[in-house]
Amino acid sequence: MKIALVAAVMASLACAVNLTVAQELAKAPLSVPAAAKVADKAKLNINQASVEQLDALPGIGEKKAQAIKDYISANGPIKDQKQLTEVKGIGEKMAAQIAEHVSF
Known part of the structure; x- marks a missing residue:
């Protein structure tokens, strides 16, 4: 039971970290490829x-x-x-x- 609870907490933390990273990436300016610059x-x-x-x-x-x-x-x-x-x-x-x- 404790292992399942720890696993659930770890999975929740992993999702929260991924969401935070995704939100930060969404705010960052996108790099324009060289072909687009041309x-x-x-x-x-x-x-x-x-x-x-x-x-x-x-x-x-x-x-x-x-x-x-x-x-x-x-x-x-x-x-x-x-x-x-x-x-x-x-x-x-x-x-x-x-x-x-x-x-x-």
Whole structure:
């Protein structure tokens, strides 16, 4: 009888500990796998982006975003970072900064 009582108490304690651990884990921030981080940082296709999407890029305002769209309309798709420097108002430094966030 005492053994059964001790076993029941031990089982209850084990359940309580597991519940406490589970509650703490539920509060902890989840680690994001590397693949999910890459998905979050998916690059914007510069040739298909809207003016609003381009405007959201670092260092690009509405005027440069519109200049990119105008360039694409007049010359066709931008194929690489070097060609991006042909857009009015975008130099090598800006093109390098943008290239980190876009695909061509």
